[in-house]
Amino acid sequence: MKKILVLGAGRSSSALISYLIKNAPANNWQITVGDISLAAAQERIASSAHATAIEFNLENVEGSKTAISQTDVVISLVPASFHPLVARYCLSEKKHLLTASYVSDEMKSFDVEAKSKGLLFLNECGLDPGIDHMSAMQVIDKIKSEGGQISSFESFTGGLIAPDTDPQNPWRYKFTWNPRNVVLAGQGTAKFLQDGSYKYIPYQQLFQRTTPISVPGFGEYEGYANRDSLKYVDVYGLYDCKTILRGTLRNKGYCSAWHVLAQLGCCDDTYPMEDVKSLSHADFIYSFLNGNDNVEDELCKRFAISTDGEEMTRLRWSGLFTAEKIGLEKGTPAQILEHILNKKWKLNSGDKDFIVMWHRFGYLLNGKRKEIQAWLTATGEDETQTAMAKTVGLPLAIACKLLFQDKIRSKGVVIPVIKEIYEPVLEELKTLGIGLEEKEINRI
Amino acid sequence: MKKILVLGAGRSSSALISYLIKNAPANNWQITVGDISLAAAQERIASSAHATAIEFNLENVEGSKTAISQTDVVISLVPASFHPLVARYCLSEKKHLLTASYVSDEMKSFDVEAKSKGLLFLNECGLDPGIDHMSAMQVIDKIKSEGGQISSFESFTGGLIAPDTDPQNPWRYKFTWNPRNVVLAGQGTAKFLQDGSYKYIPYQQLFQRTTPISVPGFGEYEGYANRDSLKYVDVYGLYDCKTILRGTLRNKGYCSAWHVLAQLGCCDDTYPMEDVKSLSHADFIYSFLNGNDNVEDELCKRFAISTDGEEMTRLRWSGLFTAEKIGLEKGTPAQILEHILNKKWKLNSGDKDFIVMWHRFGYLLNGKRKEIQAWLTATGEDETQTAMAKTVGLPLAIACKLLFQDKIRSKGVVIPVIKEIYEPVLEELKTLGIGLEEKEINRI
Numbered sequence: 001m002k003k004i005l006v007l008g009a010g011r012s013s014s015a016l017i018s019y020l021i022k023n024a025p026a027n028n029w030q031i032t033v034g035d036i037s038l039a040a041a042q043e044r045i046a047s048s049a050h051a052t053a054i055e056f057n058l059e060n061v062e063g064s065k066t067a068i069s070q071t072d073v074v075i076s077l078v079p080a081s082f083h084p085l086v087a088r089y090c091l092s093e094k095k096h097l098l099t100a101s102y103v104s105d106e107m108k109s110f111d112v113e114a115k116s117k118g119l120l121f122l123n124e125c126g127l128d129p130g131i132d133h134m135s136a137m138q139v140i141d142k143i144k145s146e147g148g149q150i151s152s153f154e155s156f157t158g159g160l161i162a163p164d165t166d167p168q169n170p171w172r173y174k175f176t177w178n179p180r181n182v183v184l185a186g187q188g189t190a191k192f193l194q195d196g197s198y199k200y201i202p203y204q205q206l207f208q209r210t211t212p213i214s215v216p217g218f219g220e221y222e223g224y225a226n227r228d229s230l231k232y233v234d235v236y237g238l239y240d241c242k243t244i245l246r247g248t249l250r251n252k253g254y255c256s257a258w259h260v261l262a263q264l265g266c267c268d269d270t271y272p273m274e275d276v277k278s279l280s281h282a283d284f285i286y287s288f289l290n291g292n293d294n295v296e297d298e299l300c301k302r303f304a305i306s307t308d309g310e311e312m313t314r315l316r317w318s319g320l321f322t323a324e325k326i327g328l329e330k331g332t333p334a335q336i337l338e339h340i341l342n343k344k345w346k347l348n349s350g351d352k353d354f355i356v357m358w359h360r361f362g363y364l365l366n367g368k369r370k371e372i373q374a375w376l377t378a379t380g381e382d383e384t385q386t387a388m389a390k391t392v393g394l395p396l397a398i399a400c401k402l403l404f405q406d407k408i409r410s411k412g413v414v415i416p417v418i419k420e421i422y423e424p425v426l427e428e429l430k431t432l433g434i435g436l437e438e439k440e441i442n443r444i
Numbered sequence: 445m446k447k448i449l450v451l452g453a454g455r456s457s458s459a460l461i462s463y464l465i466k467n468a469p470a471n472n473w474q475i476t477v478g479d480i481s482l483a484a485a486q487e488r489i490a491s492s493a494h495a496t497a498i499e500f501n502l503e504n505v506e507g508s509k510t511a512i513s514q515t516d517v518v519i520s521l522v523p524a525s526f527h528p529l530v531a532r533y534c535l536s537e538k539k540h541l542l543t544a545s546y547v548s549d550e551m552k553s554f555d556v557e558a559k560s561k562g563l564l565f566l567n568e569c570g571l572d573p574g575i576d577h578m579s580a581m582q583v584i585d586k587i588k589s590e591g592g593q594i595s596s597f598e599s600f601t602g603g604l605i606a607p608d609t610d611p612q613n614p615w616r617y618k619f620t621w622n623p624r625n626v627v628l629a630g631q632g633t634a635k636f637l638q639d640g641s642y643k644y645i646p647y648q649q650l651f652q653r654t655t656p657i658s659v660p661g662f663g664e665y666e667g668y669a670n671r672d673s674l675k676y677v678d679v680y681g682l683y684d685c686k687t688i689l690r691g692t693l694r695n696k697g698y699c700s701a702w703h704v705l706a707q708l709g710c711c712d713d714t715y716p717m718e719d720v721k722s723l724s725h726a727d728f729i730y731s732f733l734n735g736n737d738n739v740e741d742e743l744c745k746r747f748a749i750s751t752d753g754e755e756m757t758r759l760r761w762s763g764l765f766t767a768e769k770i771g772l773e774k775g776t777p778a779q780i781l782e783h784i785l786n787k788k789w790k791l792n793s794g795d796k797d798f799i800v801m802w803h804r805f806g807y808l809l810n811g812k813r814k815e816i817q818a819w820l821t822a823t824g825e826d827e828t829q830t831a832m833a834k835t836v837g838l839p840l841a842i843a844c845k846l847l848f849q850d851k852i853r854s855k856g857v858v859i860p861v862i863k864e865i866y867e868p869v870l871e872e873l874k875t876l877g878i879g880l881e882e883k884e885i886n887r888i
Binding site: 201265 | 638709714732777
C-alpha cells in the first residue's frame with residue numbers, strides 16, 4: 001500500500017482528490033487530506049473508504065511531522081509562501097513533495113539535501129506553472145530534434161468563464177482562483193525580450209500594452225505580460241531566441257477596463273485607507289478622483305473615456321458606482337476592491353470556468369521560417385469541479401502515480417520540463433480530455 | 445566661548461557655514477566642520493581663524509563621540525537616514541542637535557531621553573521642512589488669535605532656477621539639491637484632504653493631477669501633491685480644516701513632461717536593467733516602448749502627444765533621444781535617468797537657483813469668508829551660494845544663535861512650529877533678504 005498526504009482542501013483541490021480516490025482501489029493507495037479546517041477536508045473526501053480527513057496546522061511542528069512521517073508522498077496545495085516549511089518537514093521525515101507552486105530561492109536551496117536523501121521535490125506541476133512548461137517543452141524538444149532553431153516564443157494562459165456562464169457579465173471573468181492574486185496581478189515590472197532587445201513594462205502601462213491573441217477555433221483574446229519572461233531563456237534552454245514573452249490571457253476588453261482601476265490606484269496594497277466603514281462603493285472610487293461632478297462623469301473626464309463605452313460598461317456592471325456601503329471596517333485599496341468585486345465576481349451555483357492556454361513558436365528549419373501554435377482549453381463542470389481545479393490538480397495526481405510506478409527517476413528540486421515527466425503526464429491528461437491542439441504555419 | 449560642530453560640507457552647507465564664520469567674532473564662537481572628505485570641509489572654511497576642518501566618519505564610533513564631546517551643539521546636514529545615529533551620539537555626549545531633516549519615528553523615540561538630559565533636538569529647521577512650518581504657523585496663529593476658523597490650507601514649495609539662468613532650458617529646472625531625490629520624488633501614494641473627503645493620488649497619476657498656483661508678482665506655477673498632507677492636521681493643529689494639501693512647486697509644463705518619464709517606468713529604482721553599458725540614451729527610452737518606428741515617434745504614439753509639443757520639446761532638450769552612450773556599467777532605471785539628466789541639469793558656473801514658497805489659507809472670521817496668501821522667493825548668488833543653501837542653512841544657523849542666547853527654552857525632539865522659535869528666526873531671515881509677503885482677500 002502507498003500512502004499520499006494531500007495538504008490543503010481549498011478550491012484547487014477538488015479534481016486532485018477525486019482522481020486519487022477514484023484510482024485508489026486499483027493502485028492500493030490510502031489518501032489522507034489535511035486542512036486547517038477539518039470540515040473542509042471532510043467535505044472533499046465525502047464517504048470514501050480510501051481516504052481520511054485530518055485537521056492539519058503547519059505551525060504545529062510535532063503534529064505536522066507526525067502526519068508527514070506516516071505518508072510516502074506529500075502533495076501540497078497550501079499557499080506558496082508555506083512551501084519552504086513543508087519542504088523542511090519533508091526533508092526531516094524523508095518524504096517526496098509535489099507542489100504546483102513556483103520554485104522560490106529557498107526551495108531551490110533544498111536541492112542538494114533532497115537529492116542526497118533520494119527525494120523528489122517536484123514543483124510548478126499544476127496549470128500555470130505546470131501544463132504550460134510541459135506543453136511548451138514538448139514542442140521545443142520536437143523542433144530542436146528536427147534541427148529547427150527557435151527564434152521566438154510567446155505563451156499566454158488565462159482562467160476565464162465558459163461562454164454560456166453569466167452571459168450578462170461584460171468582463172467574461174470571475175474569481176476562479178485566489179481573488180487577492182487577481183487584484184494584485186501584474187504589480188512590479190514586466191521584463192521580456194523582443195526582437196533581441198530587453199523590454200520593460202511598468203505596472204502603470206501593463207494593461208494598456210496588451211498583445212492580441214487569436215486561438216484557432218475559439219476566438220480573439222488579449223494578453224498582458226507576466227513579471228519575468230527572461231528566466232525562460234534558461235528554464236527552457238531558449239538561448240538563441242530573440243523574442244520571449246509570457247503573459248496572462250483575458251477576454252477582449254478586460255484589460256482596458258482593469259487599466260482604469262490600476263491607474264486610479266485601486267489595486268494598491270501598501271496603505272490602509274481612512275474611515276472605510278463610512279464609504280460606499282462610489283465613495284471608494286471618488287477618493288481617487290477630484291472635481292465636483294458625479295463619480296462616473298469625473299472618471300470619464302480623467303481617462304477620456306465615454307460614459308457608454310466598454311470600460312464604463314464593465315465598471316458599472318461591477319457595482320463600483322453604487323451607494324451601497326462597502327461593508328468593511330478597514331482595508332487597503334486592494335482589499336476593498338477585492339471585497340466589492342467579489343459581490344459580482346464570485347462563482348455562483350452552476351457557473352463553469354474556462355481555461356485557455358496558447359503558445360506560439362517561431363523557428364528556422366532548413367532555411368525556412370516556420371511557426372507552430374499550440375493551444376489547450378478546458379471547461380469546468382460546475383462551480384466546484386472547475387477547470388482550474390482539474391488543470392492544477394490532475395498533473396500533480398498523475399505525477400504522483402508515475403512516481404509510485406518508478407517512472408520518474410529524477411531527484412531533488414525539479415520542474416516538469418524533462419521528458420520523463422512531461423511526456424506521460426501530457427499523455428494521460430489527453431485521455432482525461434485535457435489535450436493540446438497544434439497547427440504549423442509557413443511564415444513568409 | 446561656544447563651540448559648534450557642523451556635520452556635512454555638501455552643497456547645502458555653504459550659507460550655514462558662511463553665516464557662522466561671519467558671526468563668530470562678535471559671538472565668540474569656534475566652529476568645526478566635519479565631513480567624510482577633509483578637502484570638502486577645508487574648502488568650506490577657507491582661511492577663517494574661527495573655524496577648523498576635520499575628517500569625520502559617522503561609522504567611526506570613538507572618533508565621532510570624541511569630536512561631539514568637544515562641542516556645545518551639533519548642526520547636522522548629513523543624509524537624513526544617519527540622523528538617528530547622530531542623535532544617539534548626541535545623547536551619550538549630552539549635546540544639542542539641530543537638523544533640517546524630517547523627524548523619523550526613531551528620532552521621535554529619543555524625545556524623553558533628550559528632555560531628561562535638558563537637550564534640544566530641533567529638526568525640520570531648513571526650508572521645506574523648516575521655513576514652510578515657521579511661515580505657515582505664523583499665519584495660522586495670527587488667524588486663530590483674531591478668532592478666525594481655518595477651513596483650508598494649501599502650501600507648495602519648489603527649488604527652481606532663476607529667470608535669467610539657462611534661458612534655453614524649457615524645464616526651467618536644474619538639480620539644485622540631491623538629484624536622486626528629484627528622480628524618485630512622489631513615489632508612493634499622496635494623501636490629502638479635500639472639502640472634507642480623504643483623497644489619494646497614486647504615483648502614476650501624480651504629475652497629471654497638478655494644482656495651478658499663481659504667486660502675486662512672480663507668475664504662474666503648478667504643483668503636485670506631497671506624500672502625506674494628513675499629518676499636518678496634528679502638526680499645525682488644523683482640526684477643523686476641510687482641505688489640507690501640501691505639495692511641490694514647479695514651473696508650468698514640468699509636470700506633464702515628467703509624467704511621461706514616470707509613466708514609462710524610467711523612475712523605477714527597484715531592479716537593475718540588463719546590458720546597460722551597451723545602451724544609448726535613446727535605447728534606454730526605447731526599452732520602455734515597443735513598435736518599429738523611431739523612439740520619438742513611438743513615444744508620441746504611446747502618450748498621444750505631439751512631436752512639436754511641450755512634452756517632447758522638454759524631453760528632447762534633455763538629450764533623451766540621442767545616440768550618446770549612457771556611460772554607466774549598470775544601474776536601475778532611476779539611476780540611469782539621473783545620470784542622463786545630470787548631463788544637462790547640473791548647475792553650471794554662474795547659474796542661479798530660485799526658491800518659491802506659497803501658502804494659501806481659507807478661513808471664516810466674523811461670519812465672513814476670507815483668504816490669506818503668503819509667499820517667499822529667494823534667488824541664489826551663484827552655483828555655490830545657492831538660494832537652496834541659504835534657505836536650508838540660515839534657519840539652522842539662526843536657531844543655533846538663539847539657543848546660545850537662551851531664547852529657545854524648549855527641550856526634547858522639537859520642530860519649529862512654536863512661537864519662541866519661528867518668530868525670531870523669521871524676523872532675522874527678513875533682515876537677510878528672506879522675507880514673506882502676504883495679501884488678504886475677501887472671498888465671495
